Amino acid sequence: MSKIDLSVNIGSLKLKNPVLLASGTVGYGNEISQLTDISKLGGIVTKSLSLKPRKGNPPQRIVETPSGMLNAIGLANVGVEVFIKEKIPFLKELNTTLICNIAASSIEEYVECVKILTSEETIQAFEINVSCPNVREGGLIFGNDLSSVGRITEQVRAATNKPIIIKLSPNVPKIADFAEIVKKEGGDAVSAINTLVGASFDIYTRKPKIKNVTGGLSGPAIKPVAIAKVLEIKRNVDIPIIGLGGIMNWKDAAEFMIVGASAIQVGTANFINPNAGNEIVDGLEEFCSQQKIIKLSEMIGSYQI
Amino acid sequence: MLIEKSILEAKRQLGERIFQIKLFSPRIAKLAKPGQFCNIKVSESDFPLLRRPFSISNVEGDSIYFLFDIHGEGTKILSEKSLGDELDILGPLGNGFNYDGDYSTAIIVAGGLGSAPFPFLTSKLDKKKVVSFVGARNSSLVLTEDLLNVQAATDDGSLGFKGTVVELLTDYVEKNNLTSFRIFSCGPNPMLKALQQICIERNYDCQISIECAMACGFGICQGCPVETTNGEGYKLVCKDGPVFEAKEVKL
Ligand SMILES: Cc1cc2nc3c(=O)[nH]c(=O)nc-3n(C[C@H](O)[C@H](O)[C@H](O)COP(=O)(O)OP(=O)(O)OC[C@H]3O[C@@H](n4cnc5c(N)ncnc54)[C@H](O)[C@@H]3O)c2cc1C
Numbered sequence: 001m002s003k004i005d006l007s008v009n010i011g012s013l014k015l016k017n018p019v020l021l022a023s024g025t026v027g028y029g030n031e032i033s034q035l036t037d038i039s040k041l042g043g044i045v046t047k048s049l050s051l052k053p054r055k056g057n058p059p060q061r062i063v064e065t066p067s068g069m070l071n072a073i074g075l076a077n078v079g080v081e082v083f084i085k086e087k088i089p090f091l092k093e094l095n096t097t098l099i100c101n102i103a104a105s106s107i108e109e110y111v112e113c114v115k116i117l118t119s120e121e122t123i124q125a126f127e128i129n130v131s132c133p134n135v136r137e138g139g140l141i142f143g144n145d146l147s148s149v150g151r152i153t154e155q156v157r158a159a160t161n162k163p164i165i166i167k168l169s170p171n172v173p174k175i176a177d178f179a180e181i182v183k184k185e186g187g188d189a190v191s192a193i194n195t196l197v198g199a200s201f202d203i204y205t206r207k208p209k210i211k212n213v214t215g216g217l218s219g220p221a222i223k224p225v226a227i228a229k230v231l232e233i234k235r236n237v238d239i240p241i242i243g244l245g246g247i248m249n250w251k252d253a254a255e256f257m258i259v260g261a262s263a264i265q266v267g268t269a270n271f272i273n274p275n276a277g278n279e280i281v282d283g284l285e286e287f288c289s290q291q292k293i294i295k296l297s298e299m300i301g302s303y304q305i
Numbered sequence: 306m307l308i309e310k311s312i313l314e315a316k317r318q319l320g321e322r323i324f325q326i327k328l329f330s331p332r333i334a335k336l337a338k339p340g341q342f343c344n345i346k347v348s349e350s351d352f353p354l355l356r357r358p359f360s361i362s363n364v365e366g367d368s369i370y371f372l373f374d375i376h377g378e379g380t381k382i383l384s385e386k387s388l389g390d391e392l393d394i395l396g397p398l399g400n401g402f403n404y405d406g407d408y409s410t411a412i413i414v415a416g417g418l419g420s421a422p423f424p425f426l427t428s429k430l431d432k433k434k435v436v437s438f439v440g441a442r443n444s445s446l447v448l449t450e451d452l453l454n455v456q457a458a459t460d461d462g463s464l465g466f467k468g469t470v471v472e473l474l475t476d477y478v479e480k481n482n483l484t485s486f487r488i489f490s491c492g493p494n495p496m497l498k499a500l501q502q503i504c505i506e507r508n509y510d511c512q513i514s515i516e517c518a519m520a521c522g523f524g525i526c527q528g529c530p531v532e533t534t535n536g537e538g539y540k541l542v543c544k545d546g547p548v549f550e551a552k553e554v555k556l
């Protein structure tokens with residue numbers, strides 16, 4: 001079993017295996033590391049950071065829905081300064097690939113964050129969140145606009161030599177167009193997908209179950225949508241894809257890789273099974289050995305249509 | 306905090322929709338403190354998707370107890386478990402009650418299922434005088450097992466005092482001219498709000514255990530905020546709570 005090569009490349013970023021933990025579902029690593037061995041994972045993506053701290057949306061922020069959940073956290077985060085001072089020292093010790101996710105309300109803020117953070121050695125790549133559905137400024141306003149995504153990619157590219165991954169919104173008619181513009185403007189990869197806009201109401205009070213009214217849908221409910229989006233990108237654009245959306249186990253992960261994901265991220269599943277990422281690594285390895293696959297990366301985009 | 310697969314050792318029905326379960330969970334039992342909770346996966350499938358949070362009701366050797374009522378689908382599934390079934394439990398989570406200090410009387414104020422954490426707390430209060438005010442809508446919902454010096458209050462007067470536990474409490478404090486006491490409370494939000502108001506007005510030393518929707522239960526999703534009164538934004542109920550000083554949070 002140990003002979004199987006699980007490593008994958010996301011552009012110039014080399015991962016020891018394709019399993020990453022998704023932004024907003026691992027905090028800054030400290031809590032979940034008490035429940036799982038992060039060093040065995042391909043890496044983690046930290047909670048979206050903005051230049052200044054954000055306190056986030058008022059409660060209620062989450063609600064469970066059929067096979068999924070809605071969240072409107074509102075990008076609650078500690079801000080770049082505290083991140084560097086208080087979170088990086090711990091993250092440094094984790095012995096895993098650290099991808100730092102940035103969410104901002106203006107192009108200048110994205111650039112500023114990346115400029116400050118790029119000198120932090122611990123950070124190996126940036127994931128740019130242009131697709132958060134839960135904040136008024138920024139987020140989806142950028143994520144739904146091709147030229148904004150193009151400009152953000154271009155300007156962030158100019159601000160760092162580290163790999164740049166743009167996290168795409170599924171709430172668009174043609175996601176491949178966005179991947180295309182990311183490639184054109186020098187982005188190294190795309191992550192697909194962020195959450196889908198959803199809402200849920202209480203029939204007795206007739207009020208929305210989350211205070212923000214709409215939220216982002218995640219979990220198994222969105223997996224078929226995510227699979228279709230990854231496939232759409234794969235068939236149209238030559239750019240590495242990090243697939244996510246509803247991955248609960250190794251079979252889901254394998255499915256994403258087959259339709260074209262070079263790596264995958266585990267999100268909502270962490271809340272239920274904090275060890276899911278490691279179980280997926282083991283499951284993929286076992287699958288490879290059964291299928292006589294020597295290099296896991298052979299599976300990427302191996303779909304038969 | 307850890308995940309422990311725990312075997313259901315005993316199950317008792319305490320009311321029409323109220324159950325107590327006992328699980329063999331030696332590692333969690335060893336770490337648990339009164340007021341902490343566990344996040345329980347009630348099924349092996351993806352339905353329901355999220356874990357369900359429950360206060361640790363008591364600890365006995367290697368076993369832990371939970372007390373719950375059937376609320377929706379998740380608690381219904383939990384109530385249907387059989388002896389010998391294995392449950393996946395994450396815990397102990399959060400910060401419990403702080404019961405150290407040189408006050409002389411510990412006053413427990415519980416509403417409905419809010420009694421859940423207090424058998425465990427009571428077992429640790431052997432150096433204090435303990436009084437317990439336990440309320441509910443009607444007598445069948447008043448849970449007093451393993452509590453000490455109980456006085457009940459019901460909305461309909463079917464058991465004990467007709468009124469609220471908060472009235473019982475203030476009455477007791479005034480009649481006995483109590484000065485050295487600490488209040489520990491858990492229950493529905495309206496009750497906690499009323500209690501909180503009294504405690505702030507009269508400067509009573511009071512800790513409340515609060516509930517809200519949760520996804521992870523251990524601080525990674527940011528889904529469980531409660532606003533603080535000092536204007537510094539939100540704290541997380543799961544990680545910073547579920548027990549707070551009554552004056553610390555906005556309900
Ligand atoms: C820290 C903590 C300790 C608890 N301790 C106990 C206990 O000891 N005994 C007991 O009977 N119950 C307790 N509860 C409440 C218990 O968790 C809920 O009754 C249970 O989750 C209901 O699940 P269900 O599937 O049956 O209900 P459903 O209504 O079908 O689903 C519950 C859904 O609503 C959400 N939810 C749960 N509680 C709330 C809330 N207060 N406000 C808004 N949404 C909520 C959950 O996230 C879940 O997704 C506690 C809750 C918390 C947060």
Ligand SMILES: Cc1cc2nc3c(=O)[nH]c(=O)nc-3n(C[C@H](O)[C@H](O)[C@H](O)COP(=O)(O)O)c2cc1C
Binds near residue numbers: 218
């Ligand atoms: C509670 C919660 C918070 C999230 N916060 C962020 C975030 O800060 N930044 C981000 O890029 N994505 C965030 N996401 C989106 C996830 O990273 C992921 O794209 C999405 O949940 C789909 O994957 P999943 O179904 O595996 O959860 C969040 C998701 C959840 C459920």
Ligand code: FES
Binds near residue numbers: 521
């Ligand atoms: S429930 Fe996830 S942070 Fe509190």
